[in-house]
Amino acid sequence: MVIERRWKKWVFFYIPLTVFVVGTLFPFYWMTVTAIRPDAELYRSWRAVNNAPFWTLHPTFEHFRDLLAKTTFPRWLLNTFYIAVASTAISLLCGLLAGYALARLRFPMAGALGTSIFVTYLVPPTLLFIPLADIIRDFQLGNTPWALILTYPTFLIPFCTWLLMGYFKTIPKELEECARIDGATRVGAMTRIIFPIAVPGILSAGIFAFTLSWNEFIYALIFLSSPERKTVPVGVVSELIRGDIYFWGQLMAGALLGSIPVALVYSFFVEYYVTGLTGSVKG
Amino acid sequence: MAAARSAGRARDIRLAYLLLAPTLLLFGVVIAYPVGWEVWTSLTDLSPLKDGSAEFVGLSNYRRLLVDAEFWRATLVTVVYAVVTSAGKLALGLGFALLLARPFRGRALVFLAIFLPWAYPAGVSVIGWYWTLNPPTITAYAPFMGHLKFYVDSALGGGAWAFTSVMLFNVWRGSSFIAVLLLAGINSIPPELFECALLESKSPWRRFRLVTVPLLKPFLALGVFLSITSAFADLSNVWMLTAGRIVFPLVGTHAYWLAVKVGQYGPASALALTMGPFLLVVLLVLFRLFDRAERSAA
Amino acid sequence: MAQVMMKDLNKKYDEVHAVKDVNLHIRDKEFVVLVGPSGCGKSTTLRMVAGLEEITGGEITIGDRIVNDLPPKDRDIAMVFQNYALYPHMTVYDNMAFGLKMRKFPKPEIAKRVQEAAEILGIQELLKRKPRQLSGGQRQRVAVGRAIVRHPQVFLFDEPLSNLDAKLRVQMRVELKRLHDRLETTAIYVTHDQVEAMTLGDRVVVMKDGWIQQVGEPLELYSKPANRFVAGFIGSPAMNFMEVAVAEANGALWLDTTGLRVKVPAPLAGRLGAYKGQRITLGIRPEDLHMATSNDPADYSFDAIVEVVEPLGSEILLDVKVGQSVIVARVDPTVRAKLNDKLRLALHPERVRIFDNKTELAI
Ligand SMILES: Nc1ncnc2c1ncn2[C@@H]1O[C@H](COP(=O)(O)OP(=O)(O)OP(=O)(O)O)[C@@H](O)[C@H]1O
Ligand SMILES: [Mg+2]
Numbered sequence: 011m012v013i014e015r016r017w018k019k020w021v022f023f024y025i026p027l028t029v030f031v032v033g034t035l036f037p038f039y040w041m042t043v044t045a046i047r048p049d050a051e052l053y054r055s056w057r058a059v060n061n062a063p064f065w066t067l068h069p070t071f072e073h074f075r076d077l078l079a080k081t082t083f084p085r086w087l088l089n090t091f092y093i094a095v096a097s098t099a100i101s102l103l104c105g106l107l108a109g110y111a112l113a114r115l116r117f118p119m120a121g122a123l124g125t126s127i128f129v130t131y132l133v134p135p136t137l138l139f140i141p142l143a144d145i146i147r148d149f150q151l152g153n154t155p156w157a158l159i160l161t162y163p164t165f166l167i168p169f170c171t172w173l174l175m176g177y178f179k180t181i182p183k184e185l186e187e188c189a190r191i192d193g194a195t196r197v198g199a200m201t202r203i204i205f206p207i208a209v210p211g212i213l214s215a216g217i218f219a220f221t222l223s224w225n226e227f228i229y230a231l232i233f234l235s236s237p238e239r240k241t242v243p244v245g246v247v248s249e250l251i252r253g254d255i256y257f258w259g260q261l262m263a264g265a266l267l268g269s270i271p272v273a274l275v276y277s278f279f280v281e282y283y284v285t286g287l288t289g290s291v292k293g
Numbered sequence: 294m295a296a297a298r299s300a301g302r303a304r305d306i307r308l309a310y311l312l313l314a315p316t317l318l319l320f321g322v323v324i325a326y327p328v329g330w331e332v333w334t335s336l337t338d339l340s341p342l343k344d345g346s347a348e349f350v351g352l353s354n355y356r357r358l359l360v361d362a363e364f365w366r367a368t369l370v371t372v373v374y375a376v377v378t379s380a381g382k383l384a385l386g387l388g389f390a391l392l393l394a395r396p397f398r399g400r401a402l403v404f405l406a407i408f409l410p411w412a413y414p415a416g417v418s419v420i421g422w423y424w425t426l427n428p429p430t431i432t433a434y435a436p437f438m439g440h441l442k443f444y445v446d447s448a449l450g451g452g453a454w455a456f457t458s459v460m461l462f463n464v465w466r467g468s469s470f471i472a473v474l475l476l477a478g479i480n481s482i483p484p485e486l487f488e489c490a491l492l493e494s495k496s497p498w499r500r501f502r503l504v505t506v507p508l509l510k511p512f513l514a515l516g517v518f519l520s521i522t523s524a525f526a527d528l529s530n531v532w533m534l535t536a537g538r539i540v541f542p543l544v545g546t547h548a549y550w551l552a553v554k555v556g557q558y559g560p561a562s563a564l565a566l567t568m569g570p571f572l573l574v575v576l577l578v579l580f581r582l583f584d585r586a587e588r589s590a591a
Numbered sequence: 592m593a594q595v596m597m598k599d600l601n602k603k604y605d606e607v608h609a610v611k612d613v614n615l616h617i618r619d620k621e622f623v624v625l626v627g628p629s630g631c632g633k634s635t636t637l638r639m640v641a642g643l644e645e646i647t648g649g650e651i652t653i654g655d656r657i658v659n660d661l662p663p664k665d666r667d668i669a670m671v672f673q674n675y676a677l678y679p680h681m682t683v684y685d686n687m688a689f690g691l692k693m694r695k696f697p698k699p700e701i702a703k704r705v706q707e708a709a710e711i712l713g714i715q716e717l718l719k720r721k722p723r724q725l726s727g728g729q730r731q732r733v734a735v736g737r738a739i740v741r742h743p744q745v746f747l748f749d750e751p752l753s754n755l756d757a758k759l760r761v762q763m764r765v766e767l768k769r770l771h772d773r774l775e776t777t778a779i780y781v782t783h784d785q786v787e788a789m790t791l792g793d794r795v796v797v798m799k800d801g802w803i804q805q806v807g808e809p810l811e812l813y814s815k816p817a818n819r820f821v822a823g824f825i826g827s828p829a830m831n832f833m834e835v836a837v838a839e840a841n842g843a844l845w846l847d848t849t850g851l852r853v854k855v856p857a858p859l860a861g862r863l864g865a866y867k868g869q870r871i872t873l874g875i876r877p878e879d880l881h882m883a884t885s886n887d888p889a890d891y892s893f894d895a896i897v898e899v900v901e902p903l904g905s906e907i908l909l910d911v912k913v914g915q916s917v918i919v920a921r922v923d924p925t926v927r928a929k930l931n932d933k934l935r936l937a938l939h940p941e942r943v944r945i946f947d948n949k950t951e952l953a954i
Pocket of ligand 2: 635
């Protein structure tokens with residue numbers, strides 16, 4: 011009985027779990043191994059003696075050093091961070107206010123306005139960059155971080171609004187009503203009672219927005235042109251691939267370093283993130 | 294009396310519009326105008342390559358699309374792409390979520406590991422994948438991957454390997470997100486419901502089909518929706534994983550190619566706009582599911 | 592301290608007319624209870640007083656101000672909600688101090704008032720805790736404390752005790768009553784529990800379908816219900832109703848149905864004259880029935896067959912069959928009755944109520 015149980019647990023739990031986890035993590039492993047592999051080993055022939063394709067024999071940090079010293083990678087990190095934080099802040103603010111209005115206030119056209127905010131999620135962004143580029147030129151924002159800070163919210167706000175609206179709906183109305191009787195205005199009740207309670211939802215929306223803006227590629231590729239203004243995803247790809255030459259070691263080193271901020275954000279807030287998502291769909 | 298009645302309400306209405314103002318203002322500039330431009334352009338022959346102002350050509354761009362074999366091929370490929378990746382993401386994501394549903398030692402770590410692909414910047418991890426799947430010829434295991442590519446391509450046609458890698462990447466990244474979404478869903482279901490089901494039926498499969506799936510429906514619907522929309526609009530993944538040599542174009546990449554490489558803004562806009570109604574239908578169908586699940590839960 | 596007046600108060604939601612022509616004058620320091628079945632519009636009425644619902648028609652006055660136009664914060668009221676609505680991110684102290692902070696009271700004054708209220712309610716030890724670390728009863732006290740620190744003109748309670756278990760509910764009920772005697776603040780209290788209504792209220796307002804059915808002191812509602820609904824709603828177990836014919840025989844009026852024939856008591860006879868030959872509804876409270884003895888005149892007693900016996904200790908409830916109908920009698924615990932026993936019951940002639948069949952009003 012016990013033996014059978016254990017056997018089942020292996021087949022239905024440990025083995026699939028291991029397979030899944032190994033499968034998900036393999037690309038990261040691969041990137042790491044490549045990033046610390048000296049060029050000599052990297053480009054060794056298939057048949058060479060001492061060939062170890064899945065392992066690095068003489069680990070080195072030279073790619074990291076080159077990346078930080080010979081490219082503008084640190085600048086890219088800084089740019090990306092700045093842009094991601096700013097566009098996240100804008101989207102969160104808009105999403106908070108709009109989400110509150112849609113969840114709690116009754117006003118004419120509420121349905122229509124709410125729907126139109128979400129429908130923007132359906133607008134395929136494929137070609138929007140052409141007219142957007144015109145606008146950005148008109149406002150003379152080309153090749154500045156603002157070009158991205160102002161365009162990222164287009165895909166961040168709908169999601170933030172939706173998530174926060176759902177979260178607000180899970181908060182009992184009475185809390186707010188009580189605050190209003192206690193002497194707060196509607197805005198007061200919103201900022202002193204509802205927003206603090208919605209912190210898990212706000213954080214998870216913020217993390218989501220931060221990740222999306224950190225990862226964005228197309229707009230960043232099109233709206234920023236000078237190398238020192240680029241974001242990490244674009245910079246790594248466009249500056250470390252010259253023509254047909256791939257600087258694989260540096261690429262991988264850049265890929266690893268470039269994701270550290272996002273990884274940090276997640277490891278701190280993962281709990282909130284899950285509760286935030288839960289709250290939103292429940293409502 | 295009427296004035297008295299509207300005082301409080303007027304306050305609320307004013308506040309509501311005030312709260313929505315920043316969003317609407319921003320959207321007016323960065324969404325409404327570009328979409329308007331796209332609609333207008335789809336009715337003209339605007340092109341950066343052509344001198345002089347654009348001419349109004351009515352619906353001819355759309356009419357041309359309907360008889361364009363390229364368009365239908367792109368649509369077909371997109372549908373295949375959306376269906377296959379959505380199914381893959383959903384299956385894997387559900388598997389992850391179920392495995393992680395119950396506590397065990399090291400769950401937090403496994404959770405992070407599973408979440409990593411989504412949290413990781415795609416623009417960057419895609420490079421890792423490119424490196425893994427299409428290594429440069431001089432690298433150690435290149436011959437092996439080269440053979441694989443050769444077999445896939447000769448079985449399914451040139452470019453099939455690249456297309457497969459895009460799908461693999463997409464599933465890898467998306468299932469991570471779906472897993473978290475579904476895990477959140479499972480966590481939000483009161484445990485009594487599962488305990489109740491445990492008493493009612495011995496077969497885990499029946500329990501899964503009759504209890505878990507219906508309760509997760511809203512989350513599944515949301516996952517499918519996000520997955521399908523991203524498949525239709527996908528551009529960057531395909532672009533990067535195939536290094537711009539796209540043999541199997543999606544609607545999104547085809548439109549991009551038409552606009553940027555060929556310079557036909559009109560037909561490209563028309564093409565991009567045809568996605569809208571399709572996605573709307575998908576959304577409505579999923580909303581139905583979502584709604585019904587919610588009502589039966591209430 | 593203030594009076595509250597509602598004049599022709601109406602509330603319409605899109606499809607529901609929730610409150611209809613409510614006229615109510617609540618005097619200063621009075622404790623008024625709104626009671627009625629679920630969905631009758633009690634909460635809606637209360638929420639209009641609080642300013643949480645728009646008023647569709649009519650006028651509300653608190654003190655001597657018409658408040659229709661005032662937002663809740665300016666009405667100088669405090670409200671206790673059914674789910675307590677404690678702010679989960681604040682400590683008990685901050686919860687209680689919130690209203691005072693919003694009104695810019697000086698810090699020492701806030702501390703003094705919170706301390707005072709905490710003492711009254713016996714929650715001094717809880718001040719540093721968060722709401723989720725409290726039991727239901729403690730949350731309830733905090734919610735009441737939050738209301739009283741402000742010394743408002745009017746307290747509003749919306750079913751504040753219904754989330755508590757039976758024993759705690761009785762205890763809190765007594766405390767609320769004592770609190771009101773001590774603070775002497777006007778209070779409006781909503782409940783669907785008629786016992787709560789009777790024990791707490793200086794006056795009780797019975798509502799149904801948005802209409803006020805009757806307003807009166809608890810005993811008045813019990814002894815002189817204005818209509819059949821109030822008669823059935825107030826009192827437990829509920830009043831028995833039987834449809835009877837009014838017949839004349841031997842120079843007197845009789846109430847007559849199969850298995851029952853009682854003489855119309857003298858004070859009612861005059862009012863019933865017009866109903867001669869018609870059918871009316873007879874209402875008898877279970878506690879107004881007793882086992883007939885030789886002292887009971889035959890005109891006011893009748894035979895019954897026992898169907899269910901419910902011994903409650905201090906009394907026994909008997910479900911008995913009289914003719915076609917089944918009624919409940921509340922009898923002495925010494926009575927020994929078994930299933931299918933045939934007994935003779937007698938009623939108090941001056942305590943029976945009669946109602947018009949059509950209008951359901953008391954005759
Ligand atoms: N926001 C609303 N929109 C539409 N109808 C409503 C709304 N709030 C209440 N109603 C309706 O108004 C009527 C009165 O509701 P109310 O909440 O006042 O009842 P209640 O007497 O407090 O009942 P309960 O004892 O169940 O709390 C009900 O029929 C209810 O369905
Ligand atoms: Mg109510």
